[in-house]
Amino acid sequence: MQWIIDPALPTPIFEQLAQSVRTAIAQGSLRPGDRLPAAKGLGESLGINIHTVLHAYQALRDERYIELRRGRGAVVLEAPTADPRVFVDAVTAEAERRGIPLDTLTTLLKERLA
């Protein structure tokens, strides 16, 4: 899966990390049983503090996207697929990353659904 964090965005880094995981789960590139990278390794990859990664993993655990297992690390759970907020979160995060105003996004969605 792809990891993207942008310090220039107002969204906290840990939340951007968590959103990367939610997006990957929604897109199917992360499946139940898949292991996320170790927090230390992911922190080194992205040049961020390990605690920021752990904060993201803990948020995802609290939302029941993953579970944290001693010795195995972070493992993806069966996604709460019935929750449409998964997709809304993914779309709004992607729009923010691309610099698309939410008003524009809302207008486009309404036009599409009309």
Place this chain on the structure above:
Amino acid sequence: MTRRILTALVPIAITLLANAVGAALLASVRDELPTQIAIHWGTRGDADGFATFAGVMAMGWLLPMGTIIPIALLGLAIRQGAALAGVAAGTGVFMAGILFGPAYAQRGLADGEVARLTNWTFVWPTVLGIAVGIAVGLVLRSRPERGLAEPLPSDALRTDVPETAAIAWSGTLRPARGGQIFLIVVILATAAFGIVMWITSGIWFVTLLAALMTLLIPLMNARVDIDRRGVRVSALGLGRWTPLSDITVGRVTQVNCLGDYGGWGYRAGFDGSWGWVSSNGEALRIERPGTADLVVTIDGAAEAAAVLNTLISRVRV
């Protein structure tokens, strides 16, 4: 003499040397050997196959050379000379040890029928063969100059992210359930055979072999990491980064494990590439100037290639 020719000749020369040493040692104790020398044993460790001194000598020369020469020539043909040179040299030493060693151990016996198989018969040729193989592979491997990567091609996939964004990609080799099941079946069968041998004849070597084969299972789930440091494929906590400066571009390709690499695992490809190939289908091909391309069978190869190329574009002037 080119390096390619050398990688074919070195294992042949090493095998000839191992054979010569084995034959000389055996010849030096010819008078102490039984007339019928045991050359094969059943699972209970009892000798059930015999040959004369001349027969043992003939086997000791013909079998290793008959095995090593095709391996060395295959390495030449598929441009993987250094890797297969190591395999060939190690195999040649192992075969010389396994063919001459048990015969040499029968000096002083009046009858080959009482010769017993021991764990030592297998252990020292295996250890020596592996050591020689690794040494030959390391000495003959190519040492490309670093940082020779060319400018990123204009048609390379990229990901659309701001320059301020940090990006990375992580995943594992695409699992192949059939391959994993096959490997587990082979391990269990080897272990079962090994346990029978251990119980009936005290030979634990085959059981040890089965235990070591379990290390192959994590290799089929190797991790792939792509970030500002480059690309790394790792298993069992071991792996080496290929820096971005040594990579020209990442591309998506299709792999047929058997047709392109002759099997599954970490393998030399028939096109000169090295592959971590676990299942057929899409793969990421990492082009590296001056050395072999690296191919990894992963889902999301396009996304991985785009991340890799974007990272390359940031460091490539």
